[in-house]
Amino acid sequence: MGANTDNNELLPDPLLEVLRRHWGYSSFLPLQERIVGSLLGGRDACVVMPTGGGKSLCYQLPAALRPEQTVVVISPLIALMQDQVAQLDLMGISAAAINSTLSEAERSEVMRNATRGAYRLLYLSPERLAREDTTAWLRRVPVSMFAIDEAHCISEWGHEFRPDYRQLSSLRANFPDCSIAAFTASATRRVRHDIIEQLQLRAPDKYIASFHRPNLRYLVRQCTSREQPGLLRSVLNRHDGASIIVYEPTIARVEGTTDWLNQQGIPATSYHGKMGAAMRRDNQERWMSDEVHVLVGTLAFGLGINKPGVRAVVHTSLPKSIEQYYQEAGRAGRDGQPADCILLWQKRDAGLLAHFVDQVQDDDERERAWQRYHEVRDFAERPQCRHRRICMHFGETPKWSMCSACDVCGQSPEWLVDVYGTSATTSKKKKKSGGAGAVPPRFPASLPAALPPSFASAIEPAAPATEPDHELREYLRAWRRKLAQEKGIPAFIIMQDRSLDEICRLQPHTPAELLEVFGFGERKVAAYGDAIIAALEQFRRSAGK
Secondary structure, three states: OOEOOOOOOOOOOOHHHHHHHHHOOOOOOOOHHHHHHHHHOOOOEEEEOOOOOOHHHHHHHHHHOOOOOEEEEEOOOHHHHHHHHHHHHHHOOOEEEOOOOOOHHHHHHHHHHHHOOOOOEEEEOHHHHOOHHHHHHHOOOOEEEEEEOOHHHHOOOOOOOOHHHHHHHHHHHHOOOOEEEEEEOOOOHHHHHHHHHHOOOOOOEEEEOOOOOOOEEEEEEEOOOOOHHHHHHHHHHHOOOOEEEEEOOOHHHHHHHHHHHHHOOOOEEEEOOOOOHHHHHHHHHHHHOOOOOEEEEOOOOOOOOOOOOEEEEEEOOOOOOHHHHHHHHOOOOOOOOOEEEEEEEOHHHHHHHHHHHHOOOOHHHHHHHHHHHHHHHHHHHOOOOHHHHHHHHOOOOOOOOOOOOEOOOOOOOHHHHOOOOOOHHHHHHOOOOOOHHHOOOOOOOOOOOOOOHHHHOOOOOOOOOOOOOHHHHHHHHHHHHHHHHHHOOOHHHHOOHHHHHHHHHHOOOOHHHHHHOOOOOHHHHHHHHHHHHHHHHHHHHHHOO
């Protein structure tokens, strides 16, 4: 699926040069270049792009090209704002955020700077934007565009409806000369229409990327309460040392699972809504900086989380909707590398979901909740290609019927199937797919011959020709973690796992050679190049290489 737009705005010649200099990328992901063209042309846009598809770059790059003008980004989470501002600062793009973490003096300084056009990007929450004093101040800021992140939250048909997002409908009246762009990763056709209507987008360019994430492997397994701990342990063993998210349905389950994992010798931390803000922040930062590899959380964790190298997301109960599952599972493999999305559900989950649906007071909302309940239960129980089922839920009809990357299509591995016998899916099929059990975490995301070229072009190589030096990789991971702690930023901002692996393979000897590494633009090389080369030299001396 592509864009139904006739926008033919010419992109500036140095566009790729800006992409390389600031982001360290040599090319765009599918649809990114066309979306950038729309936004540079001053057009409204509605963009539906899966997690990891590069939504933020679509509005950050136009902002970088507009001196003395500001793109205002509406973002739901403080942590996401802070991460993006830190990344932009490292890339040499001026940005700021106004949120509750700032003192009154800091907030006043940001507001003064913004009125004189000091920031290319300014991050605000929907709650702050709804304030009358914010609107009055923003009228003095040279705003070029509003970018609405997680735009599905504005729709009552969405799975994460937030009333504060409804206030964004006033943007068109208050800022009639500014374009508005809505971005989301999980919106059905009905939600997309609601987004356009609520934001009063004017003849928007619509960009609907494929909902197919071929680097993800969906594994669904019905189990009993007795079986589930062993299955979870098997998953974590298989992805030992990798970043993992485990979603539990209740706070009690989060705390119990976290305690159990630590008793098993698997360092884990927890995240839920009843924790104090400081503890939530500290636990999240421990996970983001790779101090611990496993984070166990409720639904309170994850919206807007921007960690590229998550290798597995595990749900231990049925989610409330397919949209919720797609969004949460999609936090795996944002770097384009293979990752596992594992749903370990029990029959009792369905009863619990049904109980909560019955408690909904509003008749219309209860009807929508029942619809979501039946859809997600059908997804879990019916032996139909998981990738195809998700695509069709969002209104996309693939031309292929098998994905080669889910349990239904023969990808149930031994480490999941054989803990307590054959999986439910393979048992129904009365067979195992040849070689399926030997598929490693970095599985080749083999694609059907009929897969459209636009899908294939979005896939990063499943595995490098040569594996990085394991000792060097662990050395650099520890070095990165220490530096991140010193700087007070997530480790992935210094460099993503993919960048770290490329450094291990290329083993550069000068900072200039780092410009050939994915994700290293000129500013990042200037900031960390000497330190990285020094770390490599230290490793060579200690290893006698």
